[in-house]
Amino acid sequence: MDTSLLFSGFIFGLSIGSIYFLMAIGLSLCFGLMRVISLDQLLYYSVGAYIAYSVSLATGSFGLGLIAAVAVGGVVSLAIERMVFRRIYERDLTFSMITSFGVLLGGVGVIKFFWGLVPRPVPLPFSAQVDLLGTDVPAYRLLVVAVAAAVYIGIWLFLNRTVTGKAIRAGIESVEHVEGLGINVARLFTTTFVIAGTLSALAGALHAPLIMVDPHMGLEVLAFVFMVVIIGGLGSIKGTLVSAFIVGQVVSIGSLIYAPLAQVAPFVIMLLILLVKPTGLYGSALLKK
Amino acid sequence: MSIELLKASHVTKRFGALAAVNDVSYTLREHEVAGIIGSNGAGKTTFFNLLTGLYTPDSGSIHYRGTDITRDTPQQRVAHGVMRTFQLTSTFDNLTVIDNLVLAFFRAHRKSSLLQLFLNTCKQHRNNDKIAEVLETFDLRDLRDREVRNLSLGEKRRLEIAMTMLAEPKVLLLDEPLAGLAESEIQAVLAILRRQVGQQTILIVEHKLSHVKEFLQRLTVMHEGRIIAEGGYEECMNHPEVRRSYWQIDVDAEAAAQAAP
Numbered sequence: 018m019d020t021s022l023l024f025s026g027f028i029f030g031l032s033i034g035s036i037y038f039l040m041a042i043g044l045s046l047c048f049g050l051m052r053v054i055s056l057d058q059l060l061y062y063s064v065g066a067y068i069a070y071s072v073s074l075a076t077g078s079f080g081l082g083l084i085a086a087v088a089v090g091g092v093v094s095l096a097i098e099r100m101v102f103r104r105i106y107e108r109d110l111t112f113s114m115i116t117s118f119g120v121l122l123g124g125v126g127v128i129k130f131f132w133g134l135v136p137r138p139v140p141l142p143f144s145a146q147v148d149l150l151g152t153d154v155p156a157y158r159l160l161v162v163a164v165a166a167a168v169y170i171g172i173w174l175f176l177n178r179t180v181t182g183k184a185i186r187a188g189i190e191s192v193e194h195v196e197g198l199g200i201n202v203a204r205l206f207t208t209t210f211v212i213a214g215t216l217s218a219l220a221g222a223l224h225a226p227l228i229m230v231d232p233h234m235g236l237e238v239l240a241f242v243f244m245v246v247i248i249g250g251l252g253s254i255k256g257t258l259v260s261a262f263i264v265g266q267v268v269s270i271g272s273l274i275y276a277p278l279a280q281v282a283p284f285v286i287m288l289l290i291l292l293v294k295p296t297g298l299y300g301s302a303l304l305k306k
Numbered sequence: 307m308s309i310e311l312l313k314a315s316h317v318t319k320r321f322g323a324l325a326a327v328n329d330v331s332y333t334l335r336e337h338e339v340a341g342i343i344g345s346n347g348a349g350k351t352t353f354f355n356l357l358t359g360l361y362t363p364d365s366g367s368i369h370y371r372g373t374d375i376t377r378d379t380p381q382q383r384v385a386h387g388v389m390r391t392f393q394l395t396s397t398f399d400n401l402t403v404i405d406n407l408v409l410a411f412f413r414a415h416r417k418s419s420l421l422q423l424f425l426n427t428c429k430q431h432r433n434n435d436k437i438a439e440v441l442e443t444f445d446l447r448d449l450r451d452r453e454v455r456n457l458s459l460g461e462k463r464r465l466e467i468a469m470t471m472l473a474e475p476k477v478l479l480l481d482e483p484l485a486g487l488a489e490s491e492i493q494a495v496l497a498i499l500r501r502q503v504g505q506q507t508i509l510i511v512e513h514k515l516s517h518v519k520e521f522l523q524r525l526t527v528m529h530e531g532r533i534i535a536e537g538g539y540e541e542c543m544n545h546p547e548v549r550r551s552y553w554q555i556d557v558d559a560e561a562a563a564q565a566a567p
Contacts, residue, residue, distance in 0.1 A: 180412045180431070183405050187398040193360065194396035198410050199384025199473060 021152040026273045027266065028149070032158035032227070034265020035165030039220035040238070041245040041257045042172065043213025049189040049252025050209050051106055053113035057097060058217040059235030059242070060124035061090045065221030066230045067132055070139045079142035083222045090218020091211050098210040106206065121235060128232045136229035161223050168216065169258055176254065185209060189252055241268070244287050250300020259298055308336045309371065311507050312357065312388065312477050317366035319352055326352040328531035329366070334477065339508045339521050344528035345552060350511045351393065353528070354481055357509075358390045359383045370477075387476030391483060395462040399455035403446055403465055406454060407437050410469035436472065444468040444498065460491025467498055478502075480510040484517060492517060515539075527552060 040062055047055040065086040073082030097120060105113050146153040176182035184205055188195045196202045221234075228234065245264050249256030264283050272279035290298065312334040319327040327349045334340055344350050355361040357368060359380040367376045370386050378386075397406050408431045431437065441447045444464045454462060463483060470478055483499070484492050496517060502508060503521045512518050519525075525542045527535040529552065535545040542548055549555040 180408060183401055183409055186400055187406075187409060190398050190400060191396065194392065194398070195409075196360075196380045197358070197384070197390060197392070197396055198469065199381050199389070200409070201381050 022273065023270070024150060024152045025154060026269045028154045028158055028162075030266040030269030031262070032161045032265070033268055034261040034263075035162050036220050036224045037238070037242055037245045037264055038165050038258055038261035039168060039216050039223070040242045041249070041261060042168070042254060043216045044242065044246050045249065045252055045254070045257045046185075046209050047213050048246075050185055050192070051102070051206050052110060053102065053106065054110060054117065055102075055210070055213065056114060056117040056239070057094075057120040057124065058213060059239055060121045061094050061214040061217035062221035062224075062238070063125070063128055063230075063232065063235040064093055065090045065218030066139075066225040066234060067128060067137075067221075068218070069222035069225045070137050070230050071132075073139065073142075079139075079226070082139075083219070086218050086222035087215055090221070091215040094214020094217075095207065095211050097214075098207055102206075102210065103203070125232050125235065132232070134232060136231035138229055139225040141226045157226065161227075164219070164223060168219070169254070172212075172254055181205070181208065241283065244283055246297075248287050248290050248297055250297030253297070253299035256297055256299030308338070310334075310369075311336045311338075311371060312509075313369045314353075314357065315367050315369070317353075317356055317363045317368065319356055319361055319363050325531045327356060327363075330528075330531070330533055331366075332526065332533065334507060334509055336507055337504060338523055339503055339506075339510070340524040340526065341510045341512060341515075341518060341522040342526045342528060343511070343513070343515060343552070347530075348528040349531040350528055351481060352531075354390060354479055354511060357479060358388060384473065384475075387474075388479070389470045389473055389475035389477070390479035391463075391466050391470055391481055393481045393485060395459070395466045397454045397457075397462050397465050397469070400453065402451050402453055403449045403457070404432050404437070404441075404451060406465060406469060407440060407472060408432060408434075410472045411437055440468045440472055444471075445494070458491070460487050460494065463487060463491070463495055464498070467495065475506075477507045477509065480508060480512070482511055482513065484512055484514045 040058060043058045043061075044055055047053050047058070068086040068089045069079070069082035071082075072085040073079045076082070101116060101120060102113070105116055141155075141157050143156060145156040147156045147159060148154075149159075174182075176186055184195060184200050185208075188202065188205055192202055195205070224234075241264060245257060245261045247260075248263065249258070249260035263286065267282045267286055268279045271282040310333050314330060314332045317327055317330050318325060330349075330353060332353075342350050342353070352361065356363050359375070359378055359382070362377060367374055369375065370383070370388060373386075375383055375386060375388075398409070401409070411434065412431060441450060444467070446461075446465060446468060449457060449461060449465075454465065457465065467480075467483065480499075483495055487495065492514070499508070499510075499518075500521060510518060510522070519539045522539060525535075525537065525539050526533055527542050527545070527548045529547070534547045534551060535542045537545075
């Protein structure tokens with residue numbers, strides 16, 4: 018195969034993996050700390066994409082669209098955490114899964130009401146190509162990768178350097194004991210949830226110019242994001258990064274080899290990894306409980 | 307008479323048909339060191355959980371210095387100064403010793419804004435005087451940067467008590483602080499407790515009575531969710547109900563044997 022084609026496939030995979038990473042990290046943190054499966058993260062992803070679409074259409078600035086998407090994603094996730102999740106943290110995992118799926122479906126309905134059923138295109142903010150190792154690579158895809166890398170570093174610093182981050186890590190071990198120290202666990206939950214929602218909205222906004230924005234876009238990536246979380250191990254940030262990279266590459270390189278592989282190969286990889294390590298690549302500590 | 311610090315009045319907690327704590331009234335006075343004993347399932351830990359807010363009682367009330375805290379969350383009770391340790395240590399394995407202490411210290415001494423949540427780094431607090439003092443007192447200085455998962459149970463227990471002390475609690479509830487420790491580790495924990503007598507209000511649940519009886523000012527015996535005896539150590543140990551249910555001595559047969567010519 019042509020190496021230049023392979024290289025652009027690699028970059029394509031990196032950008033897809035970056036989007037998956039931004040979405041999966043929120044799901045993973047929510048499970049790790051609050052023990053909820055927050056399927057509504059996929060709603061914030063769609064909301065992010067639509068806000069980016071509308072604001073960039075109205076103002077002509079994709080940058081403004083991106084900022085608005087992140088802000089709206091944060092506000093919507095805060096509202097849903099307060100109205101819905103506060104009441105169900107104590108319930109079973111399956112309960113949160115069903116409720117959040119309900120929120121997702123309801124949210125899709127709201128999106129349809131405001132924006133209709135027709136898929137909308139979001140123009141690329143810049144169509145420049147960068148020459149990388151002799152291959153022309155779309156600069157926007159590199160931007161997506163750079164944002165994901167910056168988010169990873171930011172989240173890492175937050176969890177490893179700040180008191181709140183350490184409290185979240187401590188809470189992943191035992192919420193009861195963190196509460197015993199007098200730390201406001203409800204606030205810790207809200208902070209984590211809003212971080213998750215904001216990152217999902219950021220993922221949606223960044224993804225928008227690469228796809229058509231449509232009401233079911235969240236449901237379309239659902240399987241892939243779940244795969245990333247499962248392969249990486251629930252609650253592990255590093256695992257999420259590694260597995261997002263793997264899934265992104267498998268989708269991208271797989272489609273170069275044989276198009277239908279893009280859909281099948283990630284599932285095969287997930288099954289293989291689960292056979293060898295049922296807790297995912299980095300998830301062992303959490304599943305002991 | 308010293309002040310009534312923590313007071314439970316007719317507290318009941320049921321799990322299904324089982325009344326784990328059944329109509330218990332209990333008062334802890336300032337600077338008192340009191341103990342609760344009872345066989346497994348007597349309701350001691352449930353009672354602790356009611357005092358610290360992990361459970362809410364089905365009936366009855368809990369007051370701290372006369373303020374009703376029955377419906378307060380654990381976090382609100384810690385803000386009042388009611389803190390506890392757990393039967394299984396409540397330290398955080400994935401963090402270092404110093405970061406465990408920073409977490410405990412931070413909550414007790416700061417009211418943070420949302421922005422500070424993201425700006426307060428652990429590094430800023432690591433060299434705090436108070437934390438340095440606790441590291442010294444609890445003989446944890448050499449373990450400062452170790453991950454807690456690599457500590458022995460005795461070291462973890464010392465760290466756990468150090469964490470609660472950092473928060474300067476008004477009432478300290480210790481749930482089996484000596485459980486699972488080797489003799490040398492027991493002595494280390496006892497030395498720490500001995501220093502607190504007279505300065506700190508402590509309620510302690512412990513099976514190893516021989517170790518703690520020297521500084522217990524009052525003992526309470528629980529059985530099947532109720533208090534069956536209360537008073538000095540000897541008084542409780544000789545109480546017929548305690549001999550029957552805790553030591554499982556057949557008191558009636560004993561009395562009959564004594565009465566026999």
